[in-house]
Each structure stands twice: as structure tokens, then as C-alpha cells.
Amino acid sequence: MLELYLLRQLAAFKEYGTLSEAAERLYLSQPALSRNMRKLEDEIGVPLFVRSRNKLELNENGRLTAALAEKALSEIDSIAKQVRDFDRSRRTISLGVCAPAPTWKLTPLLSQLYPTMTIRTEIAEEPELLDGLHSGQYQLIVLHFQPEDPHYISSACGTEKLFFSLPPTHRLAKSASLSFSDLDGESFLLMSEIGFWHDMTVRKKPHSRFLIQNDRLTFDEIVNASVLPSFTTDTANAFFASSSDRAEIPISDEEAEVRYFLVCLKKHEQQFRQLFEACN
Amino acid sequence: MLELYLLRQLAAFKEYGTLSEAAERLYLSQPALSRNMRKLEDEIGVPLFVRSRNKLELNENGRLTAALAEKALSEIDSIAKQVRDFDRSRRTISLGVCAPAPTWKLTPLLSQLYPTMTIRTEIAEEPELLDGLHSGQYQLIVLHFQPEDPHYISSACGTEKLFFSLPPTHRLAKSASLSFSDLDGESFLLMSEIGFWHDMTVRKKPHSRFLIQNDRLTFDEIVNASVLPSFTTDTANAFFASSSDRAEIPISDEEAEVRYFLVCLKKHEQQFRQLFEACN
DNA sequence: AGACCTTACGGCCGGCGTAACAATA
């Protein structure tokens, strides 16, 4: 059977045009390449080259062979990668979420229920989450609505309510309740990687500007040191008790409180049965 | 990159189940195979086997790898074949005919006009000829009707008229003309490999039986030695003068005389221009 | 002269076989 090193060398010769150049790219002596091209020709049994006295070119057979070789080589190349990906996917649970809060409860739970598995978490938009669930990119996703498709298994897994976080000096710091529009136009401090909350706050306050910070500790410091309004949620407060003198004002819009739903494909129902029972 | 011998050996192990058996089939010592399977595992970097103390089995990764390997190996295997076929097709003109007579003139003509090419002739049914022309199986075909599709180039290339060949003692040997139906029911001697003539004669004499002989010399001998009716044609007589005392009676059915048409695809018009000019 | 390809010769590495061992049924 044709050996790979011959096909690789043919492909390189096709790419670089001369034996010398190809040999150099292959870290191979030029005579070796010359010999091997003749050997390949012998093995296939038909001429692959037109040979002038000091010039070597592919003929039609040679071009066909090189094209087929490139295809086969890339296929062989991809085998190891495919197997490694497959192996990783078998020992990994990928969790896609529409916001960070659900992971605070789910990640420890997953680690405990499936101690041999690696838990990978990703924040994405809801349409991408659903696509990824079907493509196998995610085995589990968390949405902030309940999907209706009967191919899914889903179950509520917590709520989250958004609050304004205002400095005591803010003119509205004593309010019992505020709506998004009450603070439209003011500049806000905002965490990055907060999933759908980002879109929602930006959409509900079209005239505000948002200063994005991607590290939570830094964010907390900046919040405490500034007089800009920001956000917090009941869930975040429960998990990350941060001392601050800020006023936390409930947001009256109904979108400010969401329910999360954990979703998996029906075919994985067995695998995740314990998880669904535990997260209720 | 993964080397082919490792993939071949993995595929063999998958096929035969044990290292010993696979090694034997591969004409390889069993320790060598053991080493190489470990090497493959190392190179891919994930476990491919479940190892008991004296048992080796593929795990899921291994089964995937073996499946991918089989695919890649068969692809590599097919490269040489594809290139050889391509090379042969480049130096061969394949002529498909609906009956043998046209080849008697065309084959010498082709050899003369295209002296570097191999001429290959095949008899086939007309639908297969047209399919083969499109698929590239034939560059030229001969039909006994003129195709209407404008994608073809076609030109008349001779006629052939069928005769009954009757022993002098036959009751109808003196007839000036006969129709197919006049001899329906009698047993006939018939050559094989005569293309559409076979179907036609069988169809026109549904009550006759036909004794098939595939060698022309043998056929001629049998014909001369027997009193069974057979067939001949004007074209065959012109090319193969066979002495015989048989009566040759024209067949009056209009299907008994055909015109042949040489056909090629328009894209080959240039290549075969000389041929079309010469065969008129 | 410089670029390119081919042929000739010797070295060396990698894959193989033999041998010896361990474990299971």
C-alpha cells in the first residue's frame, strides 16, 4: 500500500513546485525526495511526472494523485483529533447557561453527583444554547423560560430578582421601588459575562451608558468607590455576601424577576435523573 | 502523524478480537502487535483499550479509532487504483456498440487515426450505451437509430441487412424473400454477442428456440454441418467470406435492415472530427 | 556560475522476531 511519507512528499512537491524547495520545507535532502518520487511512481505503476533533463513537473496523473493524497492526508490527520475530542466529550459535562447565577448552585451539585466528570460551563445566548444542546455541544442548558418542545426534559431550578444598587447619596436611594425607566439616562456600572441580563438592562434603558468590568472583585471595589448606580440580585447577595452601604432597591418591571429552567434532551433523561431530582 | 501500519494493525485487531489472532493474520509476531497498539494509544493520547491481566479489548475510543482507520485505509488503498484507471482512460478510446458489424470498419479506422491510443470495444444495450457515453465509460457509441439530443454529435456509419441462411434442403430454400414470421417456430442457430439482433430475432419469433454459439469459426462449422436455419447479414458476408452452399434469403420485415449512427458528446467533437469525416 | 535533478555509497534508526515471564481458564 502507498505509504504516507510518499504522499506527504508528493503533496509538498505539488505545493512548492521544485524538488529542492519541497525538500527544504520537508527538512529532507533533495536526493531523498527525488528517489521517493520515483518510488511512488513505481508503486502506482503509471507516470506521474514529465521529466526534462533538469526539470520535474507533475503530469495529469501526478496532479490527480497529489489531490487525492492531500485529501487522504487530512483525513488521517483528523483521526487523532476526532478521537481526542470524542474522549473528552465522554468525560465532560458541558453546561450552557443564559446567566451566571444558576451555576452557583448547579456546578457544585454536578461535581458531587458525577465526581468522575469534568464540568465545563459556558454563558451564551438562548438560541445558541438550544442549538448547542442539539449539536451535542452542551448536555445541559439553563434558560430563563420553559421550552415547550417535548424532546426536552426541563425543570425549574431557581429564581433571580434584579435590584438597583445605589449609593446612599443618590437622589432615589430611599425609594421603596423603582422601574428601569426611572433611571434611564444615568450611567451604570455593569459586570461582563452576565448573560441575558446584559441585553435586558441595555434594552430597558436605551439612554444610559454602561461601564463594563469583567472581574467581580474589581467590580465590587469600583462600585464601593464610586457614586454610579449599578445592579445586584438576590441570588448574588445570597452567594457573595459583600459588605456595602449601598441601597438595594427592588425593580418593579416584571422582567426584573426571572425563573430559571434546567433543560436536557430526552435521550439523556436517565443520565441526569438524579440531577433533576436534586435541583428542585 | 499516525502511521498507516498502526492503523492497519488496529483494524486487524478490531476484526479478529485478540492480539494473537490478529498478529497471525498480519504475518506479524504477537509481541510486536502488542507494542504497536500501545504506541498508537500513546500517540493519540487517550486510552483505546480496556486491559485486564491477559485480555485486551477496544473501549469506545478504540472502536471509533478503528472505524475511522478503516475508512482512511480504504481511501488510501483506492488512490493507486483511481490513478491507474484515470491513466488508462486517458490512453484508451472506449467504443460501445449495439451490434458487432460497425466495429469491423471502425476499429481499424480508429487505430489508424489515433495510433497511440488503445481501442476498447464493448457490445451493450442501447440505453446502457447512452448512459455510458454520459458517464465517460464510452467516448464513442454506435446506435441503430439517430439520437435527437443536441448534446450529441452523430453521423451515419453504414447499414446492415439481415438474411435467413437456409440449408439447400430446407422447404423454403428457394424463396425469393421471407418474413420473420414465416419461420417462427423453427429452431435456429444463433451467434452470441450480436447486440440488438439477438433481442430482435427472439422477439420476432416468439415460438422459436435458439441454440447459442459464441465462437464464429465453430459457429460456421456447425452451420455447415447442420440442417438448422440460421442468420447472416450483407455486412458479415462482405467482411468474412465464408464458403457455404446455403441459401441466403432476404428478410422482408423492415426491421431487418438497419442504419448505424456513430455518436459522441459535443465536447469531444474536436477530438473525433477526423473520425466522423472518414466514416461517412 | 547557479539552480535543478539524478545516481552511488554508507550510516543509522525503528520496527520486528525471539525469548522469557505473568496471568487466566
Add this chain to the structure above:
DNA sequence: TATTGTTACGCCGGCCGTAAGGTCT
């Protein structure tokens, strides 16, 4: 005991590099 898989050691074929030679621009 027969079968299966693993480890250790030395051989050898095949691929490579160096050197030398020929041809073309």
C-alpha cells in the same frame, strides 16, 4: 496445560544524508 498479553534484547531493512556528476539558463 493451553492461551493471552507484556517486557527485554539484539538484528536488519529501509530511509536518509553526503558526495559526485550531468544539464539547462
